[in-house]
Amino acid sequence: MLRTFHVTGVVQGVGFRPFVYQLATRAALRGWVMNTSAGVEIQVQGDLSALENFSRALVNEKPPLARIDSLSFVDSPTNGHSLFENFEIRASVAFEGAFQPISPDIAICADCLRELFDPADRRYRYPFINCTNCGPRFTIIQDIPYDRPQTTMRDFELCDDCAREYHDPMNRRFHAQPVACAKCGPRVWMEYSNQLSVSSNQLSVSSNQLSVNSKQSPVSSPQSLQDDAIFATQQLLAHGKIVAVKGLGGFHLACDATNADAVNLLRERKRRVEKPFALMLRDLETVEQHCFVNDAEGELLQSRERPIVLLKRRPESNIAREVAPNQDTLGVMLPYTPLHCLLMADGRWQTADSTLRDEIRDTRCEMPTALVLTSGNLSEEPIAYTNDEARERLAKLADAFLLHDRDIHIRTDDSVVRVLFPSPNRRGGGGEVYPLRRSRGYAPFPVHLPFDAPPILAVGGELKNTFCVTRDRYAFMSHHIGDLENYETLRSFEQGIAHFEKLFRIAPQVIAYDLHPNYLATRYALERAARENIRAIGVQHHHAHIAACMAENGLDGARPVIGVAFDGTGYGDDGAIWGGEFLIADYRGYKRAAHLAYVPLPGGDKATREPWRIALAYLQRAGVEWGDDLAPVRAANEHARRIVQQQIERNINAPLTSSMGRLFDAVASLIGIRQTVNYEAQAAIELEALVDDNENGAYEWETGDWRLETRDLRFEIDSSSLIRAIVADVRAGVSSSIIAARFHNSIALMTRNVCRELREEFGLNEIALSGGVWQNMTLLQKTLSLLRDENFIVYIHRLVPANDGGIALGQAMIASFRSNDFNRSAAPNE
Numbered sequence: 001m002l003r004t005f006h007v008t009g010v011v012q013g014v015g016f017r018p019f020v021y022q023l024a025t026r027a028a029l030r031g032w033v034m035n036t037s038a039g040v041e042i043q044v045q046g047d048l049s050a051l052e053n054f055s056r057a058l059v060n061e062k063p064p065l066a067r068i069d070s071l072s073f074v075d076s077p078t079n080g081h082s083l084f085e086n087f088e089i090r091a092s093v094a095f096e097g098a099f100q101p102i103s104p105d106i107a108i109c110a111d112c113l114r115e116l117f118d119p120a121d122r123r124y125r126y127p128f129i130n131c132t133n134c135g136p137r138f139t140i141i142q143d144i145p146y147d148r149p150q151t152t153m154r155d156f157e158l159c160d161d162c163a164r165e166y167h168d169p170m171n172r173r174f175h176a177q178p179v180a181c182a183k184c185g186p187r188v189w190m191e192y193s194n195q196l197s198v199s200s201n202q203l204s205v206s207s208n209q210l211s212v213n214s215k216q217s218p219v220s221s222p223q224s225l226q227d228d229a230i231f232a233t234q235q236l237l238a239h240g241k242i243v244a245v246k247g248l249g250g251f252h253l254a255c256d257a258t259n260a261d262a263v264n265l266l267r268e269r270k271r272r273v274e275k276p277f278a279l280m281l282r283d284l285e286t287v288e289q290h291c292f293v294n295d296a297e298g299e300l301l302q303s304r305e306r307p308i309v310l311l312k313r314r315p316e317s318n319i320a321r322e323v324a325p326n327q328d329t330l331g332v333m334l335p336y337t338p339l340h341c342l343l344m345a346d347g348r349w350q351t352a353d354s355t356l357r358d359e360i361r362d363t364r365c366e367m368p369t370a371l372v373l374t375s376g377n378l379s380e381e382p383i384a385y386t387n388d389e390a391r392e393r394l395a396k397l398a399d400a401f402l403l404h405d406r407d408i409h410i411r412t413d414d415s416v417v418r419v420l421f422p423s424p425n426r427r428g429g430g431g432e433v434y435p436l437r438r439s440r441g442y443a444p445f446p447v448h449l450p451f452d453a454p455p456i457l458a459v460g461g462e463l464k465n466t467f468c469v470t471r472d473r474y475a476f477m478s479h480h481i482g483d484l485e486n487y488e489t490l491r492s493f494e495q496g497i498a499h500f501e502k503l504f505r506i507a508p509q510v511i512a513y514d515l516h517p518n519y520l521a522t523r524y525a526l527e528r529a530a531r532e533n534i535r536a537i538g539v540q541h542h543h544a545h546i547a548a549c550m551a552e553n554g555l556d557g558a559r560p561v562i563g564v565a566f567d568g569t570g571y572g573d574d575g576a577i578w579g580g581e582f583l584i585a586d587y588r589g590y591k592r593a594a595h596l597a598y599v600p601l602p603g604g605d606k607a608t609r610e611p612w613r614i615a616l617a618y619l620q621r622a623g624v625e626w627g628d629d630l631a632p633v634r635a636a637n638e639h640a641r642r643i644v645q646q647q648i649e650r651n652i653n654a655p656l657t658s659s660m661g662r663l664f665d666a667v668a669s670l671i672g673i674r675q676t677v678n679y680e681a682q683a684a685i686e687l688e689a690l691v692d693d694n695e696n697g698a699y700e701w702e703t704g705d706w707r708l709e710t711r712d713l714r715f716e717i718d719s720s721s722l723i724r725a726i727v728a729d730v731r732a733g734v735s736s737s738i739i740a741a742r743f744h745n746s747i748a749l750m751t752r753n754v755c756r757e758l759r760e761e762f763g764l765n766e767i768a769l770s771g772g773v774w775q776n777m778t779l780l781q782k783t784l785s786l787l788r789d790e791n792f793i794v795y796i797h798r799l800v801p802a803n804d805g806g807i808a809l810g811q812a813m814i815a816s817f818r819s820n821d822f823n824r825s826a827a828p829n830e
Helices: 017-026 048-060 110-116 162-164 222-238 262-271 285-289 294-301 338-344 385-393 487-503 522-532 541-552 605-609 611-621 640-650 660-670 682-688 721-732 736-762 777-789 804-816
Strands: 003-012 030-038 041-046 067-076 087-089 189-190 241-247 251-256 278-281 308-313 329-333 372-375 402-405 416-420 432-437 446-459 468-477 510-514 535-539 563-570 579-587 588-596 705-711 711-718 766-770 793-795
Touching: 003 030, 017 030, 017 041, 017 048, 017 087, 017 777, 030 189, 030 611, 041 446, 048 067, 162 611, 189 222, 222 241, 222 338, 222 402, 241 285, 241 385, 262 372, 278 285, 278 338, 278 522, 285 294, 285 329, 294 308, 294 416, 385 402, 416 777, 446 541, 446 804, 468 487, 468 804, 487 522, 510 522, 510 804, 522 535, 535 541, 541 563, 541 579, 541 766, 563 588, 563 660, 563 736, 579 660, 579 736, 588 736, 605 611, 605 660, 611 640, 611 660, 611 721, 640 766, 660 682, 660 736, 682 777, 721 736, 736 777, 766 777, 777 793
Parallel strands: 030 087, 241 402, 278 329, 308 416, 446 510, 510 535, 563 766, 588 711, 766 793
Antiparallel strands: 003 041, 003 067, 030 041, 189 402, 241 251, 251 372, 278 372, 308 329, 416 432, 446 468, 563 579, 579 588, 705 711
16 A cells, blocks of 8 residues: 655644654554645555554654644555565655745754753753754755755855764754854854953953854864854953854843943943843742742743743842833843853853963853843844844943854744743642744744635734734744834834745735824735735734634634733724724724714824823813822923923824723823833833732723614723722822722723623623733733623734734735635724
C-alpha cells in the first residue's frame, strides 16, 4: 500500500522531517518526505497496519514546536511492486503561489543551554548555539520554503562538523537552518561609542581594544575574542555604563537595574521620562527575590516564547524605583538567547587565550543579576536592528555596542503578557495568559479563523500598531510595529507589510482601515487602494475591537454579542471620540446601544497629556464649582483655567468624547495622582496601582432612559453623580487608595447593570470585552466575576491584545463579511 500525505501548519524549521524519517525507519517503511512552499509532502509504502500506526504517530508524537493544522492522505495500491529501496529526505520544492505558516523565534532549549556551559562540548560558550528545537526563525527568514539559502544565514558556509550534523537525519541539528559554531558561524564583538569616558582604575579594558570585528584578529581564536567582548560588556554594566546589545529581533539598551544613576542616565539619553523599563533577570530564583511569582507566571517566564511578564513587585526588592516609577509591578523576562545567557552568567571567570589575557587575567566582575533591557531606540522610534543603524541612531544613547554579524531580516520587539487571576500566594495557583503586546515568540503564528477569508490586508490603528493579512482560514497578525506617528515607524510598517505579503503569497483584494482620517495607516490604505485599484473598507474602531475578540474566540458571526469596548480614543460614526461603548455587534455591523455621556475635551489632544483639563470638564458637567481645594484647579493658573472655560462653553477646540480612558484620567487628576502624563494611560495605570483590595464600596451612576436616536435605540450613562461623590470623598479626606477602589468597583457594577439591561432588551447572553481599558487587571477581574455570577458567557482576549494591537484582526474579519467575495449584506452603517 502507498500512502501520500499532505501536512500543513508550522511544520518547517521545527524538526518535522527528521521526525518523519525516524518514524518511517523505525517502522521499516520506505518512501520520502520533503518540504514544499505549501507544507510537507510524505509518501510511504508498507502494509496497512504499519501505515495506520505511522499516521497516528505523526499527530501524537510530533516535535514540540510543530503545530499541525491539517493532515490529509490518499491511499493507492502498489500491486505488489516495491517503489522505494529505503526512506529518504528529499530536497525542498517551491510551488507557485503556495504558502505555509512560519514558526516564531524560539528561546534557547534545555539541550543547547546544557551544551553552552559544558566545557567538553565543541560549542562551549558559543553565543549562537541552536538546534531544530530553538533559535531564530521569523527574524531571519526571507522567503519560503524555509531553507538556509532563504535566510540571513546563507553567507555562513558550514564547517565539516556542522555540515555533518546538518545532513544527519538522526541529529537534532538536521536542517536546523541557523546551525553554526565558532569555526564557521556568526561572531560577537564590542565597539565603544564616543559617550564612553572610563578612567584606568574603573575598567581593565582600554577603549580601543575591542573595536574591530573579531574575525579580523590574526592572533586569537574566534571564541576567545567573543568571550572577551562579553566579559568587557559585563564590566561596563557592573560599572554603571549603558550598552547597546544586538539581540534576536533588534537592539536593546542595557544597564544595571539596581543602579539608580544608571537608570536615570538611560532615561535622560533615551528621552523616556517615566514609562517603565523592561527587565532581564538571571533566572527564576532571581525573579522570586524581586517579585511575587505564581506557577502560571513561572511557566510563562520559562516558556519557549519567553515574553516579558508583568509581575507584582516585592516591597524589599532593591531594583531601582526609577525602573517603573509609581507602579507596583515590574516587567520581567528571562534570558532567551545564548548570548543573553552568557551575558547574564556570573562574570567571575577568566578568558582563554587572547590578546586581552594579560589585561584581564586577574579581573573579577560581579555581573548584575538584574538588567534593564529596553528597546534600542529613542522614544517613539522603531527599534534599531542593523549594525550600521545602531551605530548611527544609538551612538548618543550607549557607551558601547555588543554587536554580531548574523543579520536580522525583520525587526521584532519583545512580547508583553500578564497572567489573569494569579494566586495571591507566592507559589501555586493557576492563571490565563493575557497578551498586552504580541511580537517575538508569538508572531507570525496565525489566528485560526472560523471561516475562509479572502486575501485581505488590515492596517490597524495608530497606537501600538500591528497589521493583519488573511488567507483561507489563517489570519497572520504582524509583530509589534509601534506608534505610527513618524516617518521611521511608517517605513517599518511598510516594510513589514511587504514582507508578510511575500512570505504568505498574499495579493490583497481588500484593504481594511480605521475611520480616523488622520491616521498614517488610514492614509497608507487609501493611497494604496487608489494606486492599485483595490477595494478599501473603513471599519469603526470599537466595532473592530469587538470583532477581534469574537474572531480569536472562534465565533462565526452567526449571532451578535454584547460588545463592551472601553478605551481612550476611537473615531466615531458621528465624528466624536468614542471609548465607553456598549455595542450589539457581529461581523456584519453593530448598533450603539449605550455609551458614556459626552464630555468636551478642552484643548483636544492636549487634554490627553494634561488630565487636569479633562477633570475640569467633568466637574463642570457635574455642576461642581472649580474650587481651589481641588487638585486639577490648582494645577492650572487663572489664565489657563479661563481659556479652558471658554473652550468648553463656546465649543472651541473641545471635541466631545465618550471615552472611558478619559474618565480614568479625570479621576486620577481629581484625587491628585496625575495632572500631566508622559506616556499613554499613565494616569490610569498609577490609579490602578493605588487600589485598596479590601474596599468594597462603590459610587452611583445615572443611567438615562431608552430613547430612539438616529434610528437606534440607545441610552447614555452619566458620570455626574459619580464625580460629585468622588469630590465629596476628596473633600472629606478619604484616602486615594479607597477612592481608587470605589471607582473601579463602580465601573464593574455599571458594566454588569448595563449588560443586564441589554440582555433584557435584545435577548443576548454573550459578552465580548475589548479595548485598552480592559488591560486593567483589577477592573477586568472584578467585572468578570460580576458578569459570570449573572450567568453571562464572557469572551476576553487570550491570543491578541485587547488594546489597539489587536484591532487589525477585527478589521479583517469585518472586511471579509463586507467584501463581495462573501455574498452577504453590508452593514447599514458601512
